[in-house]
Amino acid sequence: MKRFLIILTTAWSLVLSVNALAALQIQSWTLDNGARVAFVENHTIPILDVSVEFDAGARRDPAAKAGLAGLTNAMLARGIAAGSDAQAEPALSEAQILNGLADIAAQRGGGAERDRAGISVRTLADADQRDRAVQLLARLLAQPSFPEDFLRRDKARMVAGLREAGTKPEALAEKAFLKAIYGDHPYAQQATEASVRAITRDDLVAFHRDHYVANRAVIAMIGDVTRAQAEQIAQELTRRLPQGAALPAMPEVAPVANPREQRIAHPASQSHILIGMPALERGDPDFFALTVGNYILGGGGFVSRLTKEVREKRALSYSVYSGFNPMAQQGPFRIGLQTKREQTDEALKVVRDTLAAYMRDGPTPAELQAAKDNLVGGFALRIDNNRKILANISIIAYYGLPLDYLDRWTQNIEQVSIAQIRAAFARKVVLSQLSTIIVGVGDANAQQ
Secondary structure (H helix, E strand, C coil): CHHHHHHHHHHHHHHHHHHHHHCCCCEEEECCCCCEEEEEECCCCCEEEEEEEECCCHHHCCHHHCCHHHHHHHHHHHEECCCCCCCCCCCEEHHHHHHHHHHCCCEEEEEECCCCEEEEEEEECCHHHHHHHHHHHHHHHHCECCCHHHHHHHHHHHHHHHHHHCCCHHHHHHHHHHHHHHCCCHHHCCCCHHHHHCCCHHHHHHHHHHHCCHHHCEEEEEECCCHHHHHHHHHHHHCCCCCCCCCCCCCCCCCCCCCCEEEEECCCCEEEEEEEEEEEECCCCCHHHHHHHHHHHHHCHHHCHHHHHHHHCCCCCCCEEEEECCECCCEEEEEEEEEEHHHHHHHHHHHHHHHHHHHHHCCCHHHHHHHHHHHHHCHHHHHCCHHHHHHHHHHHHHHCCCCCCCCCHHHHHHCCCHHHHHHHHHHHCCHHHCEEEEEEECCCCCEC
């Protein structure tokens, strides 16, 4: 029986993957209130996955109150205020919210990133359970009560987490890295004990009022509902939300004025190293060339050049990687590794030499074909369940990518050439503009 269930589960996963690849048609429309909707109709399983996101990520934090976006998002589910409409919806406590989700076997998700923040729900597609889940999600978005006692608790948790992170070399490296490459740009802002303590309930109320608004809502859906039902769900999710005024434009990401190597003392036995610069926006035409090129450089695990040069040939690190993180504005390109403290300079030289050689010569034809085969062959795993598809739909809708983005993904990968990779890397990675952060060294020049 166990073997049968494993075979059945595997077969079911393959069916989902094939169906997704064969007919992943994204429908898109805009509601009268300005909310944008992206929807994939999928009747394979009786499940509905929904997310609602806003331009309410950490980049919108006030400078003196970094952490506000994340705290506001986390507090959405701490309580719901009573409704003010004719239905007189009752107030709900955190326990009642959790019980309400459990009663219908629904699962809540969400969070705040740099660009965006939101909330999601997975529910059975049965009309009664679906409607209850959607209504609860709608009220979480529109009517959070932000109870003061829970705010004190969550702030204390955040402060404790920040104190713990302040002892970890990887967290210190990340903080210094973002500051080095973004300077005063909001992408560099990170919560501190002081900024979290400064946040008040009024701040949460104001941030929610200004950012969780109907005309900037982006709704993504996939599941066992029709287009007409999806339209009704989208209306219900946003009907309680107000209209919001235009948000101030984000400042441009400026080139790093003084890229340098920064060494930060730490008693860790290994040095934690990050190298990089601002590089890639969502929707940039260089994306696919950089995706293939980075797979060869440091994104392909044990088959990447960095792994071969740093780990396999010289045993300088257990793991080394590179990657591009596209965002609304130039997201970072980074190379990361850990190495023994006494090997820091040698490892840095190998990484820099490997990157410079790759920038100069590009990949070989064999490397290019192997990267394409791996990326195309593994594409089905990117969309082999509804949650992964929902994540992709959310990105497509939020960043305004083409609706056929997933349909053309493998084709775009297959069309990448060596010349395109070299040109894309030359545009996005400038060796003289790379910043380097090393945490874990103990020399006299290290910064505390």
